Amino acid sequence: MGYVSSAALVPAVLAGDERAIARMLSRAESASAEARDALDTMFAKAGRAHVVGITGVPGSGKSTLVAKLAAAVRASGRTIGIVAVDPSSPYSGGAILGDRIRMTDLGGDRGVFVRSMATRGALGGLAGGTLESVDVLDAAGFDVVVIETVGVGQDEVEVARAAHTTVVVSAPGLGDDIQAIKAGVLEIADIHVVSKCDKPDADRTVADLKTMLAIGLATGHRRAWHPPVVPVTALRDEGVAVLLEAIDRHREALQTSGEMAVRRRDIAERRLLRAGEEMLRERFAQHRDGQIAALLDELVQRRRSPRACARTLLQTLRIGE
């Protein structure tokens, strides 16, 4: 099968064709200009899936958990698409989850689609392709779309916040450094999972989390939804059904309370701002050798401040359009 234009792929993707989906995801990931209109169509056709962000520190066993969750979703009669965002380099290629899934019973099941995304070099661009990949899987008809991220950097947190339901995975026995970092993502959790609950200190981790949540509630962060703490031992399939139940309950709560509309608007706001920033970066790259070069000279020589130069930059970039 030779090259197929993105426009020509659209009907096949909407019909759920696996190879077409894979190709469209590649184009979302590479941010190919040729695919822009097709991806806009994906965006327009999306909006039906329940988008679940699953994030946690390295070593928390996210990938195994996601594989088991996928099996549980399938057992409930629904389909699931997974976008695994791996901030590691080309060395590892981010294919870990894919491999793990293939090793399980789910290999060959057309109701599960897994995509591991590499980052584009050390800098940026990650989230854009991720959100568009979610659109593709959503438009292709998957009932649940999971975004799996490593919950440590700002970008990962932001991707997780693109979800309707965010699951934060903690594991017992990780070092203090790691637990401290994890604290930064605690507040975004709709559901907490403590993984690897066959480990001896799992009870303490569950208790610690409950205490932190209680403190949060006591200081005024009272909400209609109280994030549950779900202990899971993914390797033994313990707790996975409870997790899926919690995810489904959260979705229901979002709809019943009217919070879903608030969340959709919040997601749209982040996405709009992100698209604006991407467009700014594109125009910056286009004009780098032109008017921007003179601005950079002033900045290197510290003759004008970054803010003053940025003001000129925004004015300059208007011209480009």
Next chain:
Amino acid sequence: MGYVSSAALVPAVLAGDERAIARMLSRAESASAEARDALDTMFAKAGRAHVVGITGVPGSGKSTLVAKLAAAVRASGRTIGIVAVDPSSPYSGGAILGDRIRMTDLGGDRGVFVRSMATRGALGGLAGGTLESVDVLDAAGFDVVVIETVGVGQDEVEVARAAHTTVVVSAPGLGDDIQAIKAGVLEIADIHVVSKCDKPDADRTVADLKTMLAIGLATGHRRAWHPPVVPVTALRDEGVAVLLEAIDRHREALQTSGEMAVRRRDIAERRLLRAGEEMLRERFAQHRDGQIAALLDELVQRRRSPRACARTLLQTLRIGE
């Protein structure tokens, strides 16, 4: 001592007054509008310090290393300012490094200044304050300014790339997940440190790094500077002097090869783009309830794509100026 305007603090900061520096750093961190002109002056007066980024995964022993490096810099007759960026939440407050330094011989030494920066909630804003804090310490006359970050997210990588010399810290015995993430920051290293070299598998970590570097060279990433791998056991002060020597050698190599000018321009470019993005976010926040609300409606209803809305957004935000 009551409130002092940022403008009034400037001369004291430039004279190296500790309390004035601390106050100015607080204003850089909170991005106070009142401090903008003063921070612009800081930027204008900066440019003399050697800026060293030190990054590594959680658990790699960065903070201990930085404390020991600070002692070595002092022993060489120079002064050092440290900005430690901690992506953890208000729970931990990011004060770990400060406490650790105070526990060492350096407490009370006016040639060392340590600032731990918390992030502003779960989202964004981190890097702007960081770069301005580096300006403050640079303008205050510190010879070496260290930015310590956790090298896992894009933001951390970007902050590290604001440095003249970037040190990436690896540690033996961390899990595969963590090592995989680390791979993403390997390519930005000017110097590699393997910390905790009293551990049994340290030799393997050193060998692995050298192999990865050799592969990098073999695939065409040849540069004038070959990143050394420095084994360190910070708790026993072993290797710290070698690290400082490598940092000094790198600075010299940057200057001799003309690469320093290239790097300064690269740093300015990133900074300009970042300032532009910040300004975009500010204007976005200012107009959120106005014209942007209608755009968001269209996006929530998927009537127009994020890119199409972003184009309108950039046009809309021009009006604000």
